[in-house]
Amino acid sequence: ITTRQNIQLRGITLEDAPDVIDGLHACNQTSFQSALDNVRNMVGSPLAGIDPLEMIDTRPYCNALSDLISLDPVTQTRGNPVWGNLPRKFNICVSGSRDDFAHTHINDIGLQPTVHATTGEMGFNVVLGGYMSIKRVAHAIDMDMWIPATVQNAVDLSEAILRIFRDEGSRGDRQKARLMWLIEEKGLETFRSEVQEEMKSYGRGATWDKAQPKATEPFTRRELLGVHKQAQEGLSRVGIHVPSGRLSVIEARQLADLADKYSEGEIRLTVEQNAILPNVPDEKLSELLAEPALNDGRFSVEPGHIKGHTVSCTGAQFCGLALVETKNNAERVANILQQTISTPRPLRIHWTGCPNSCGQVQAADIGIMGAPAKKLNPETGKSMAVPGCNIFIGGTI
Numbered sequence: 001i002t003t004r005q006n007i008q009l010r011g012i013t014l015e016d017a018p019d020v021i022d023g024l025h026a027c028n029q030t031s032f033q034s035a036l037d038n039v040r041n042m043v044g045s046p047l048a049g050i051d052p053l054e055m056i057d058t059r060p061y062c063n064a065l066s067d068l069i070s071l072d073p074v075t076q077t078r079g080n081p082v083w084g085n086l087p088r089k090f091n092i093c094v095s096g097s098r099d100d101f102a103h104t105h106i107n108d109i110g111l112q113p114t115v116h117a118t119t120g121e122m123g124f125n126v127v128l129g130g131y132m133s134i135k136r137v138a139h140a141i142d143m144d145m146w147i148p149a150t151v152q153n154a155v156d157l158s159e160a161i162l163r164i165f166r167d168e169g170s171r172g173d174r175q176k177a178r179l180m181w182l183i184e185e186k187g188l189e190t191f192r193s194e195v196q197e198e199m200k201s202y203g204r205g206a207t208w209d210k211a212q213p214k215a216t217e218p219f220t221r222r223e224l225l226g227v228h229k230q231a232q233e234g235l236s237r238v239g240i241h242v243p244s245g246r247l248s249v250i251e252a253r254q255l256a257d258l259a260d261k262y263s264e265g266e267i268r269l270t271v272e273q274n275a276i277l278p279n280v281p282d283e284k285l286s287e288l289l290a291e292p293a294l295n296d297g298r299f300s301v302e303p304g305h306i307k308g309h310t311v312s313c314t315g316a317q318f319c320g321l322a323l324v325e326t327k328n329n330a331e332r333v334a335n336i337l338q339q340t341i342s343t344p345r346p347l348r349i350h351w352t353g354c355p356n357s358c359g360q361v362q363a364a365d366i367g368i369m370g371a372p373a374k375k376l377n378p379e380t381g382k383s384m385a386v387p388g389c390n391i392f393i394g395g396t397i
């Protein structure tokens with residue numbers, strides 16, 4: 001389970017790949033355009049439609065934006081050449097509540113649910129340009145634009161930004177090709193008015209306003225793990241911890257079986273690499289919590305402040321770019337720390353095997369990034385190259 005709320009499958013042979021791809025397409029899922037200079041999968045709220053504090057149900061937005069990006073408008077099959085060759089990768093997410101579970105500030109386009117101060121209409125403030133990379137980490141900036149919460153507005157906005165980025169973004173230095181660089185080159189005001197002109201040119205009636213004031217009452221992001229009441233009377237969501245986001249085949253089947261038995265087959269994923277079973281009837285909760293799969297193996301519902309908030313990229317076991325192993329170390333270290341210390345609040349430790357920062361160390365309380373290091377060999381008296389780590393602290397999300 002990745003930090004973009006989706007799944008990466010490992011160990012697939014080339015011979016099996018066509019069947020896997022066809023099987024995904026038969027379930028309206030796709031692996032197309034999930035790498036290279038493409039728009040990555042949409043990230044939305046893991047509590048969409050079940051949250052008592054929901055401001056906007058993100059599902060129709062994510063589905064429509066996924067279709068914009070990856071559905072061929074001519075053939076209606078997955079794989080859309082229109083957006084298949086951008087200057088650089090591109091991330092879009094839609095938040096559904098003040099928790100910002102989708103992490104808008106580290107996406108190229110982030111939609112933050114915000115009520116219009118005058119009309120009371122629900123809509124989105126737009127933030128732009130957030131990303132992580134080897135050279136630069138950028139927090140998204142306010143576009144100073146608000147759009148009413150309609151799917152068409154969100155699609156028109158994203159299409160306009162993508163069109164300008166595709167045709168005018170720099171294709172030179174790959175370290176300076178993400179959306180933020182284009183915005184900085186043009187200036188935010190010019191970029192914004194070009195986006196608005198583009199939206200107008202589509203003639204689909206898109207509307208917008210200046211950014212609306214953010215809610216100011218104190219708010220703390222809620223916990224996704226554990227058992228929580230839903231908006232629907234008599235139903236709960238159950239967040240299941242998946243250590244370092246890694247599922248074995250057996251565990252994947254166990255999770256699927258739990259979903260069949262308790263949540264009508266539905267599983268949600270989180271950017272913290274965990275799973276949620278939605279719509280569990282309250283009277284079935286104690287039976288679910290007593291299931292062997294949640295007690296005898298790696299899964300748990302109350303993993304604690306340290307284990308429950310460890311995040312890890314793929315690392316050396318399966319990623320050719322890694323400088324260190326991450327997932328196995330992350331799980332081991334979390335287990336040891338959890339027994340050794342107690343913390344008054346969740347401690348978010350993120351591991352990433354190389355500076356690409358798929359594990360998003362810059363957003364963690366403690367980030368551990370693989371890096372080359374040298375160690376003195378006392379026998380030879382010479383320095384030897386060994387796997388090492390750079391440590392980051394104090395990131396926020």
Ligand code: HEM
Pocket residue numbers: 001002003004008089091106130131132133312313314318319320321356357358359360
């Ligand atoms: C073996 C598989 C993987 C490879 C080869 C890989 C490769 C890369 C590379 C090269 C980048 C740098 C961005 C770029 O230059 O395009 C990157 C960024 C990123 N990857 Fe991965 N990655 C892998 C797995 C993952 C996994 C498992 C996750 C989630 C846990 C993930 C999430 C991300 C994120 C969040 C970023 C960074 C930031 C951003 O997009 O702004 N990747 N990845």
Ligand code: SF4
Pocket residue numbers: 313314315316319320321322323352353354355356357358359
């Ligand atoms: S951060 Fe580096 S090691 Fe980890 S998955 Fe990404 S590319 Fe691989």
